[in-house]
Amino acid sequence: xxxxxxxxxxxxxxxxxxxxxxxxxxxxxxxxxxxxxxxxxxxxxxxxxxxxxxxxxxxxxxxxxxxxxxxxxxxxxxxxxxxxxxxxxxxxxxxxxxxxxxxxxxxxxxxxx
Amino acid sequence: xxxxxxxxxxxxxxxxxxxxxxxxxxxxxxxxxxxxxxxxxxxxxxxxxxxxxxxxxxxxxxxxxxxxxxxxxxxxxxxxxxxxxxxxxxxxxxxxxxxxxxxxxxxxxxxxx
Numbered sequence: 001x002x003x004x005x006x007x008x009x010x011x012x013x014x015x016x017x018x019x020x021x022x023x024x025x026x027x028x029x030x031x032x033x034x035x036x037x038x039x040x041x042x043x044x045x046x047x048x049x050x051x052x053x054x055x056x057x058x059x060x061x062x063x064x065x066x067x068x069x070x071x072x073x074x075x076x077x078x079x080x081x082x083x084x085x086x087x088x089x090x091x092x093x094x095x096x097x098x099x100x101x102x103x104x105x106x107x108x109x110x111x112x113x
Numbered sequence: 114x115x116x117x118x119x120x121x122x123x124x125x126x127x128x129x130x131x132x133x134x135x136x137x138x139x140x141x142x143x144x145x146x147x148x149x150x151x152x153x154x155x156x157x158x159x160x161x162x163x164x165x166x167x168x169x170x171x172x173x174x175x176x177x178x179x180x181x182x183x184x185x186x187x188x189x190x191x192x193x194x195x196x197x198x199x200x201x202x203x204x205x206x207x208x209x210x211x212x213x214x215x216x217x218x219x220x221x222x223x224x225x226x
Contacts, residue, residue, distance in 0.1 A: 035216075040122065040218050041218055042117075042119075042201060042216040042217050042218040042219050043156075043201065043203075043216040044216070045213075045214075090155060090156075096212065097205075097212035097213065097214065098144065098145060098205050098212050098214070100145065100147055100158060100161040100205075101158075102156075102158065102214075104155035104156050104157075105155060106154050106155055107154050107155055
């Protein structure tokens, strides 16, 4: 089954403790992206990747890192999480960046206390 | 600055009602407008619109784009409780050398029996 797999689904952590949210897709998509969703703000792009070893900042990249060493994986790293990073996170993949072909992961609800 | 505005942000209707959701945008080098439905988890794709005046239809849902006035509407007729969801409008544009998709804040629709 074609899918984007995100883990974990739920995470509660403390301020400053490094964490990684994993994202993996099995569709051989070149484009992958991370979004955060907050009430009233919609989905805001954190980082995106056009292909292996090609990543770039989205609209809200501060406090996040990503890597794209393999085509299928696009982990999101929070080196020193803070409470304002409490949010719902989605990974998405697509053949290209145009949006209509996005497949979203199931989401990760992160709480930083 | 590119932006996507949706209205209303929240709506409660009774089963059988017809609803109209609005999306207006200002995006550099417009390419497409997309509608997504988000229930309890990941957004799922509904429509992509690229041309003015051509209605896209799927069952009880339909959408149309006005590129001159920079807006789109999503209509749902004979609403059912299963239509309860957040409806996201996203607009794709071209910036320098890449496609970019900007999401609106979403309209939260609740359909009560």
